């Protein structure tokens with residue numbers, strides 16, 4: 001039986017999950033893979049810190065040279081960050097170590113570069129745990145790329161924000177209240193910026209973009225917005241119109257290139273992604289041959305993420321690696337018709353209470369006659385303000401913004417994921433709530 005020497009860089013949440021799985025499932029792994037996995041080193045910052053797993057003190061080290069001296073076959077990066085991690089991973093590859101990583105920040109920024117190095121050295125590079133925790137999405141995408149061309153990927157890729165949006169809707173609570181509760185429950189970090197501003201989801205969709213559209217093609221456009229501006233009134237009104245607000249990450253083939261976007265997006269209640277609640281993640285993929293596929297599961301945590309790392313290690317043992325799409329993205333014949341773009345946008349106006357009813361009426365009549373094609377509209381009144389939510393096609397964003405300013409309304413624009421709207425973009429049949 002071949003012995004594989006493993007070095008862990010990091011022994012925190014995910015690293016401890018990996019060691020736990022190797023301990024509890026070691027016998028099964030041996031039988032299934034014919035490989036004996038031995039942890040020969042674990043790089044940490046503070047060796048005196050209590051650990052969640054039992055591991056020999058001699059395995060721990062604070063010195064990367066000690067890791068190299070133990071001549072690992074596989075290096076697992078579960079320490080995160082860019083510096084010094086990137087240098088360690090480059091060194092590991094140059095020493096012909098296979099690499100498994102959970103580090104979304106590093107893979108988003110340097111994935112294609114690391115793939116080039118790994119190809120030169122003929123070693124495997126896998127990073128399933130970096131996107132969607134335990135969901136085997138990158139392996140699935142990698143498997144799909146031999147014949148299929150991916151046309152688009154829609155993902156709920158951040159559990160913290162999905163939890164916050166779910167609770168804001170179900171319990172009609174403000175963003176700040178739910179964030180504080182999520183922090184108490186450990187679903188949100190003390191500094192939640194990476195999650196709530198959309199950086200974490202953006203890193204993950206960038207990784208998906210590299211895999212599906214190739215490392216050489218640069219995205220045509222990219223946008224990132226988090227959930228801080230989403231209010232419970234907005235969630236309530238769009239709910240009445242048949243939509244749920246989700247922080248959606250989108251990678252889409254667009255002519256000769258592709259685009260990446262993360263932002264609060266309206267998903268119709270009838271779409272499978274609308275049913276993905278709490279801290280769950282999901283990825284909805286469309287391939288030109290296979291059509292639509294949905295993957296869902298827990299996107300974080302020691303065991304789900306550790307599971308993705310260990311399965312990647314077993315892929316290494318079987319001689320597999322991730323490969324980026326080889327073909328440059330271009331206009332290709334697709335077997336499945338791509339859904340017609342709806343060109344729809346959702347506009348949410350907040351009018352302060354002191355504004356007269358006439359401002360509201362002017363806004364509603366503008367929406368129904370001049371702003372574009374109006375699919376749906378509704379209003380809400382509270383003690384402090386009037387709110388108007390509208391779904392429009394063919395609207396000019398600058399004109400919407402100018403009109404909002406003209407009537408002293410605050411405007412938030414959201415993307416809409418709704419294929420049905422393209423077909424409905426013909427005749428108006430909306431009754432104004434006046």
Ligand SMILES: NC(=O)c1ccc[n+]([C@@H]2O[C@H](COP(=O)([O-])OP(=O)(O)OC[C@H]3O[C@@H](n4cnc5c(N)ncnc54)[C@H](OP(=O)(O)O)[C@@H]3O)[C@@H](O)[C@H]2O)c1
Pocket residue numbers: 009010011012013014015043044045046047049062077078079080081083084102103104105129130133299300301302305
């Ligand atoms: N947590 C999750 O659910 C999850 C899910 C998906 C992906 N990830 C990714 O997995 C990676 C690890 O996350 P985590 O939650 O396990 O982090 P963590 O609990 O903070 O653990 C980080 C580990 O790395 C060690 N470390 C950090 N910087 C170091 C340095 N400069 N030199 C030596 N050791 C260093 C720390 O040592 P000490 O223990 O001595 O401090 C610790 O053991 C990150 O890239 C993260 O984005 C995490």
